[in-house]
Amino acid sequence: MALQINKVLISDAVDASCREILEGAGVAVDYKPGLSKEDLLQCIKEYDGLIVRSATKVTAEVIAAGSRLKMIGRAGTGVDNIDLEAATKHGIIVMNTPGGNTISAAEYTCTLMCSLARNVPQGYATMKAGRWDRKKFMGVELCGKTLAIVGLGRIGREVAGRMQAFGMRTIGYDPIVSAEEAAQFKVEYLELKDIWPIADFVTVHTPLIPATRGLMNDKVFSECKKGIRVINVARGGIIDEGALLRALESGQCGGAGLDVFTEEPPKEWALVDHPNVVATPHLGASTVEAQLKVAQEIAQSFVDARAGKPLFGIVNVPELSNALNPDSSPWVALTSRLAQLLQAISTNNIKSIKLCLTGPNMKGRSRFLTSAALVGCLDNANLVNARSLGRAAGVEVTVCLCEGAEGVSLSCVGGVSVCGTVLGGAPVLTGLNDVTFNLVSLSGTLVITKATTLVDLIPKLSQINSVTQSGDVIVANVSAAPKTTPPGCLATVTLNC
Template sequence: MDIQRVLVADAVDAACVDLLTKNNFKVDCKYKQSEEELIKNIQEYDALIVRSDTKVTENIIKAGKHLKIIGRAGAGVDNIDINAATANKILVLNTPGGNAISACELTCSFITSLARNVVPAAASLKAGRWDRKLYAGHELYGKTLAIIGLGRIGKEVAIRMQSWGMKTIGFDPIVSAEEAKTFNVESMNLEQIWPLADYITVHTPLIPQTRNLINDKVFSVCKKGVFVINVARGGIISEKDLLAALKDGRCGGAALDVFQQEPPVDAVTLEIIQHPKVIATPHLGASTSEAQVRVAVEISEQIIALTGKNKQYTETPGIVNRVVLGNK
């Protein structure tokens, strides 16, 4: 694939530009462009790299007369119009493994913080109170953790929380029961999982099959007081139904790093964020220095691999619409 000029439209770690430049790509960094500005500027480039800020719309894609690759330095491609890219024979890449450890570690810290009421207890003490009895928690040892999505992140969460003595069960339509057993997760269907789980953590993409996956019906068949964690994508847990379950006690607490709307302005979302049983963070799953370097390097390596400029780089694990390669 002939790629000469690359536009970096969102702030990524300098390792991205450094690696591309060393391999003889011409790289320009132009951040915070409006759609109109990007439509005008994209015409000059063969590849576009984004993070989360830039929404790569159909209009931008159509304007990219020389565009062959759109790469997202991160997991998921929610901000890229995949259908439009495929229709225009433009390859879409992401870095599915780049933030796995960071997202896993945030998930684990959420689970332990929920169990011991770390966040509200710390806030109470800072406010001058001494509420030992109010914030008594429970042990994780012997509790059941349900992991929905047993890919890179789900697997890493399972391994770490097993060291706390948690029983791990899970569901993934792609990962076989035999493969799940290799990292000590008992594979079950969702109907089996819900009544058994003390904690539920989701690690799936947001697709039609997973939108509102955890909803009012699920809360009604779970153990009373179940805890839920979401560092994957907003919309997998129905926010309206979560709020109702928090209010009536079906949900004992939630830890959320992602929301249906970011930044959130919806009244239901804002009420969830303020709820005393909720830990809420502003989409920090990949916000570690290590993850930022990793995704920056991985997206560059894949672009280099597709051009064949450097035989050191041959892997392209983040191709989303591989059919485009067939078209070429």
């Protein structure tokens, strides 16, 4: 699925290599960091793609104004400045660069942890003020302490390896990582309720989503070991700032290393000003290396999207990465075209589709093929917004997996059914209702008739590419739809998915 991305706006400060890669691939690029909301709303309609960091707020209003937008790229990890729901509804792919700033963020997490344990910034400040307060800043060793890592993705794993070298015991939690997988990088997997009472340090490495907002709150701090120290280099809001300040003031929390805040820059400085807080202005990914990597990675994603290559880092529709795999694309085309055919033959508006997938490789394709079926029977749908539009239209797809040769079949109420497979990388029709065909190409315009002889049908059609008859059903592939309806016509459909 190649995307027509011809003009891209970069609205935040991104390394120059991003623009160079895009322009080298023939994409027109405008670099306009610091646009006001009004200016962005005015100009976004001119662009097929948008690249941001964290400053630009890609709201539902911006997305609606971007009538040409096909892809939004975040040169970094977090995408909480992008309205994912609105982007999905408009059929826009949202990308990030999950690996580009991994090392920088992990190193910075460890830096804050060391600074927090040994009061480095506080000692530095007193020296700069001309004081020698050696006895005031008693620290703790990291060796032998228990570090809890909440979020065991790329950054969490890199932190674990580095802090294990300090002699720390590493425990952790992640809802999508198994205990066996965590053990492979020497992290003891525990549920959150079991982590809080035993951790000496906690570092969070999760996205900011409803499930993680306020993850560490008053209740959690009350369950923690007294003197717990916390680090947040992920996203402001994962640790409830009010709860954290209360825990610091009571002594329940012994200190905090914060690089991110709920509001940036903060309007309330009480937390930053607390003597046991080490605070920095969102510097986790601020290295020359990280900014170069994320700029290059997001630009390459746009270039790959133009070429129809697989994409890595899709945020709003993760299964789309698999759908764009060269092995999967023909099955997407097959399912979409079968759904178009089903819709054309059915005499009623389809509200329920049964999608049957046969073959050993189909289980992993069921989710994106469900979207492909919806693309075929809904107007203005693509693989990004198909599920959203399907829910809105009240169209339901149920999936069943069967053994046998690889193939796809779709059926709906009324007894109408179609089936097909992929042959030589191309989708073909193998059956319609109870009639079996010998591999009819699912491309171009098909005219399907019943109870008509080939002799009677041919004069009614022009520019015939191929004709196949099975039983009393004839399928003709033509270059142009007939001007008059042939006798016994079941459907005329131009397959454009």
